[in-house]
Amino acid sequence: MTESASATDRVRQVVADHDAVKVALLLLGTYVLFTILVWNQNPDARLNAIANTLRLVTFFAAVYALLVLALNLHWGYTGLFNIGVAGFMAVGAYTYAIATRPVDPAISTQPAGLGLPIPVGVVLGMAVASVLGLLAALPALRLRADYFAIVTLGLSEIVRLSLQSSALDGFLRETFGIGTGGGAGIRVDPGIDEPLRALFYAGGSRADGVTPLGEAVFGITDDLALLGVGGGIRQSVVINWAYVLFLAVFVLAFYWVLSRIGKSPFGRVLKAIREDELVANALGKNVNLVKIKVFMIGCALMGLGGILWQGSQGSFSPTPQFLPVITFYIFVAMMIGGSGSNTGSVLGAIVFAGLLFEAPRRFGAFVRQQFSADANPATVIDAVGGLLSGNVDTFVVYITETRIAALQFVLLGVVLVLLMQRRPEGLLGHRIEEAAAVDLSVRPERTGGTGGSGGAAAADGGETDE
Structure with missing residues (x-):
């Protein structure tokens, strides 16, 4: 019994000490849940259905992680209440689309572009989003808390409605030869995923032939049988998985960059501004300049997140891709993970995208398969009437067939209420950090006598904000 308890304690300690283990375990549990939910949805192509579902869940977890990490730089690190994330995403995505579209589009109804390479389009998208952040920050950062939030929300809606305007599209086409659609x-x-497709298809499409890498990969996945589940995985799913792995690299890059920022002297100034802006200003820090810098950096990352998300979808429009509710989703994911924690941002993105966003929809189809009904009731009265008469199947079909989306938001509300009551700081909220970069509770023994200055310097060493 003691050995078992000791092993359990060691496992808990490993999970507590290693952030990668936390993320891996949560992702593994999410994969197991979705595998169960879709196991019998398509028995003839079960393996492909499982692979595609896990790909979709991972894709949403990755793109939300990118955006939550960017928002964490604003709200978690600096205390800037930015609820205009969708607007900066839209600016980045539209700039990329306009910059990389061909000068002479094949579809006449579509606007022309600048014909620039993909990397240039990505850099331009981030730069324009950052400049928009600068223009918003100069007047708006003089405001506090909720007033600043109102300004960023209004800016986001101005961007969305402007991109949706046919008048603006017509003006750009007549004046510059480009447009927004x-x-x-x-x-x-x-x-944005075109270079990855070119790794598998010679010309970027299946009609142009398969590359040697594509032949090697598809030779395995086309007739793959795993754990007695055959049928293979479609080539489109394999390529989409490659893009998901590409997104995972960006999540790691975002995580590394923000971790470096958080541990730097600049990051400690951000945390000081978050805790008490007046104190930070009194200590000689140029608070306004620091806030402008961090706002521009975060907006650039949000623009990149919009490019990586919507740039792989083939097409997009201001509605519904960039509605304010997207910003709400990103904030919910950050609240779940815990503001101020980069690992919490990733965990919150996985929980939101997997368990709160996609799981209710899959659960409805899973429950529906467990029951059979001759007819789908058209109204709740018919459903309740069938339930009172002992026909449970009719009621279950009504709830899970087309009404599961409403229950999804009910579940989201319940989770938020419980989170605010039980753990308002989130799963891994780190809102209170020590000001020093080193552990001041551990002081080495003095070796230079009883009161030498060398011993004091050794004990108090570490980084400073200068």
Whole structure:
């Protein structure tokens, strides 16, 4: 019994000490849950259905992690209440689409582009989002808390409605030869995932032939049988998985960059501003300049997140891709993980994208398969009437067939209420950090006598904000 308890304690200690283990265990549990939910949805192509579902869940977890990490730099580190994330995403995505679209589009109704390479389009998208952040920060950062939030929300809606305007699209086409597509949206040509597709298909599409790498990979996945589940995995799913792995690299890069910022003297100034802006200003820090810098950096990352998310979808439009509710989703994910924690941002993104966003929809189909009903009731009265008469199947079909989306938001509300009551700081909230960069509770023994200055310097060593 003692050995078992000791092993359990060691496992808990490993999980507590290693952030990568936390993320891996949560992701593994999410994969197991979704595998169970979709196991019998398509028995003839079970393996492909499982692979595609796990790919979709991982994709949403990755893109939300990118955006939550960027928002964490604003709210978690600095205390800037930015609820205009969707607007900066839209600016980055639209700039990329306009910059990389061909000068002479094949579809006449679509606007022309600048024909620039993909890396240039990505850099331009981040730069324009950062400049927009600068223009918003100069007047708005003089405001506090909720007033600043109102300004960023208003800016986000101005961006969305401007991109949706046919008048603006027409003006850009007549003046500069480019456009936004107005309310019809804009096609992404080429997509941000085009280089990855070229690794598998010679010309970027299946009709152009398969590359040697594609032949090797597809030779395995086309007829793959795993754990007695055959049928293979479609080539499109394999390529989409490659893009998901590409996104995972960006999540790691975001995490590394923000961790470096948080541990730097600049990061400690951000945390000081978050805790008490007046004190930080009194200590000689240029608070306004620091806030402008961090706001521009965060907006650039949000623009990149919008490019990586929507740039792989083929086309997008201001509505519904960039509605304010997207910002709400990102904030919910950060609240779940804990503001101020980069690891918490990733965990919150996985929990939101997997368990709160996708799981209710899959759960509805899973429950539906467990029951059979001759007819789908059209109204709640018919459903309740069937339930009172002993026909449980009719009621279950009504709830899970088309009404599961409403229950999804009910579940989201319940989770938020419980989170605020039980753990308001989130899963890994780190809102209170020590000001010093080193552990001052551990002081080495003095070796230079009883009161030498060398011993004091050794004991108090570490980084400073200068």
